[in-house]
Amino acid sequence: MVSKKMREIVEQAVKELAVSRGEAELIVASLLEKPRFEIYLNDSIDQESRQFLRAKLMQLKNGMPLEYVTKRMQFMNYSLRILPGVFIPRFETEYFIELIEKLIDFVPEQILDIGTGTGAISIALAHLYPDVHIVATDISDKAIRCARENIKEYGLTDRIQLLQCSICNGVNTRFDLIISNPPYIPSSRLHSLPKSVRDFEPMLAIDGGQDGIQFIKLIIEQTAPYLNPGGIVALEIDEDTVVTIKEFLQTNGCDQFSFRRDQFGKYRYLFIGELKNEKSRNIN
Ligand SMILES: C[S@@+](CC[C@H](N)C(=O)[O-])C[C@H]1O[C@@H](n2cnc3c(N)ncnc32)[C@H](O)[C@@H]1O
Numbered sequence: 001m002v003s004k005k006m007r008e009i010v011e012q013a014v015k016e017l018a019v020s021r022g023e024a025e026l027i028v029a030s031l032l033e034k035p036r037f038e039i040y041l042n043d044s045i046d047q048e049s050r051q052f053l054r055a056k057l058m059q060l061k062n063g064m065p066l067e068y069v070t071k072r073m074q075f076m077n078y079s080l081r082i083l084p085g086v087f088i089p090r091f092e093t094e095y096f097i098e099l100i101e102k103l104i105d106f107v108p109e110q111i112l113d114i115g116t117g118t119g120a121i122s123i124a125l126a127h128l129y130p131d132v133h134i135v136a137t138d139i140s141d142k143a144i145r146c147a148r149e150n151i152k153e154y155g156l157t158d159r160i161q162l163l164q165c166s167i168c169n170g171v172n173t174r175f176d177l178i179i180s181n182p183p184y185i186p187s188s189r190l191h192s193l194p195k196s197v198r199d200f201e202p203m204l205a206i207d208g209g210q211d212g213i214q215f216i217k218l219i220i221e222q223t224a225p226y227l228n229p230g231g232i233v234a235l236e237i238d239e240d241t242v243v244t245i246k247e248f249l250q251t252n253g254c255d256q257f258s259f260r261r262d263q264f265g266k267y268r269y270l271f272i273g274e275l276k277n278e279k280s281r282n283i284n
Contacts (some may be wrong), residue, residue, distance in 0.1 A: 005045045005050065006028070006039055006045055006110070007040070007052075008041050008261070009028060009045075009053050010024045010025055010028055010039075011024075011116065012054070012057060013027055013028060013057055013060075016057055016058075016060075016061045017057070017060055017061060024072075025039060026044075026065065027060065028053065028280070030070050030072075031052075031053060031056045031064065031069065031070060032049075033070075033072075043126050053200070055236050056069050056070075061196055063189065063196050063199055063200070064073060064084075064196070064200055065088060065200055065201075067082050067088045068082065068083075068084040068088075068187070068200060071083065071084075073088060073089070073118075074219070075089045075091065075093070075094060075118070075120040075123075075124065076094050076097065076124050078120070078123055078124065078127075078150075078154070079151070080119070080120060080150045081118070081146060081149050082118055082121070082146060083142055083145070083146045085140075085142040085182050085194075085202055086117055086118055086140070086142050086143050086146045086202070086205075087117040087118070087201060087202060087205035087206070088201065089117065089118055089120040089121075091263065092236065092262045092268050093120065093121065093181050093236065093262075094124075094200055094266075095262050095263045096179075096199060096234070096236055096262075096268075096269055097119075097121065097124045097125065097128065099234075099260060099269060100125070100128070100177070100179070100234060101128055101230050103260070103271065103275045103276050104232055104275065104276065105178065105274070105275065105276040106176065106230070107128055107129055107131075107132075107135065108115065108132055108175075108176035108177040108199045109131065109132060109174055109176055110132070110133055110134075110135075110144075110174065110175045110176055110177075110178070110228075111125055111129075111132055111133075111134045111135070111177045111178075111179065112134075112135050112136075112137070112138040112168060112171065112175040112177070112178045112179070112192055112223065112226065113125070113134055113135070113137070113180065114137050114167055114178070114179070114180035114182065114219055114223075115137070115138055115139075115143075115170060115180050115181065115205070116136035116137065116138045116143065116144075116147050116162070117138065117143050117146070117147065117181075117214075118143070118146050118150055119136060119147030119148075119150040119151050119160070119162075119207065120134075120150075121145070121179060121181065122134045122136040122147070122151070122156075123150060123151065123154055123160070124162045125177075125179070126154075126156050126159050126160055133159055133161070134160045134161070135158060135160075135161045135163060135171060135173065135175075136151075136160055136162050136163070137162075137163045137164070137165050137166075137168060137171070137258065138162075138164060139164065139165065139166050139204070139258070140164075140202065140204055140205070141207075142202075144162055144164045145160055146148065146209050147202075148162055151203075167215075167218055167219060167223070168219075168223050168226060171226060173226065173239070174226050174227065174228045175223075175226055175227060175228060175231060176228050176230075176231045176232070177221045177231060177232050177234065178219070178226065178227055178231065178232070178233045178234070179233075179234045179235070179248055180215075180219055180235050180236070181236040182208070182215035182219060182235065183204065183205055183206050183207050183208045183209075183214075183215055183235070184206075184208040184212050184213070184215065184216065184236065184237055184238045184241065185206050185208050185212060185238060186208060186210065186211060186212035186238070186240065186241070187207055187208070187209060187210055187212075188201065188203055188206045188210070189212075190207060191207065191241075192220060193206070194195075200215070204230075207234065208238070208241075211244055212238050212239065212240065212241040212244075213237075213244055213245055213248065215239050216235055216237060216241075216245060216248075216270070217248060219233070219235065220248075220249075220252075220254075220272070224246065230273070230274065231273060232271060232272065232273035232274075232275070233236075233270075233272040233273060234270070234272075235269065235272075236268060236269055237259075237268065237269065237270050238268075239266045239267045242259055242267050245259075245270060246259075248273070254272060255273065256273060256274060257270060257271060257272045257273075258271050258275065259271075260272075
């Protein structure tokens with residue numbers, strides 16, 4: 001039997017969120033943590049569940065990202081817990097992991113993940129390299145708590161060590177791969193970000209300072225003593241900062257680097273160090 005009450009809730013979602021019926025069904029399904037086909041199956045939706053759904057729909061109507069409303073999100077094959085106040089991993093970072101696999105010529109034994117957020121990068125890399133040991137840092141208490149839950153859920157507590165610190169303060173190991181998706185939006189562009197980002201995501205995770213490369217410079221400078229010979233530094237960046245980064249690297253005597261494009265054609269990644277020989281070269 002098709003639930004009339006559920007139909008009303010889906011209709012409310014269509015109206016209030018200005019989405020299609022299919023999208024509304026998907027939203028309701030993810031709020032209920034059920035597959036879409038199950039939402040109409042049961043007519044016994046009680047008062048409490050209706051109130052719960054209405055409250056969640058109001059949060060969405062106010063612009064809160066679905067990930068913060070459901071407190072879960074998908075990163076590659078991984079279902080992650082996410083807390084409001086922790087950066088929501090993006091598709092570009094999924095592609096970053098694919099590039100790492102494609103471009104790095106060796107199997108890293110030690111990885112440093114700076115600004116781990118939900119722990120998404122570390123969890124994906126721990127699966128990609130089953131013997132690797134990872135140190136994941138973040139300055140945010142909320143991020144560390146969220147990453148801890150996800151790492152535990154995936155049974156990776158022995159292989160991913162979390163450290164609440166700035167960049168790599170207190171780290172005392174050397175690494176083959178140092179990776180980060182740092183805050184990289186130039187401060188002057190923060191106002192032009194979508195409202196859902198400005199109002200709900202932590203600026204601590206996004207604001208890259210006046211030129212957008214404040215953290216990129218700090219990461220490159222501060223991690224230099226912790227990179228093994230032949231190691232790679234891989235950073236997510238903003239396309240508008242490519243020229244400034246290039247000048248910074250050249251001024252500091254670094255000439256082995258390249259910028260790579262994301263799946264949408266934008267220069268999004270900086271690799272420092274020797275990569276696998278590829279036919280399609282990007283700029284450097
Ligand atoms: C763009 S988010 C990336 C999060 C995660 N790595 C991802 O890709 O989804 C940047 C992260 O850097 C953290 N962060 C900001 N400043 C930091 C610092 N000085 N040291 C370490 N982490 C920092 C933020 O808390 C945030 O979790």
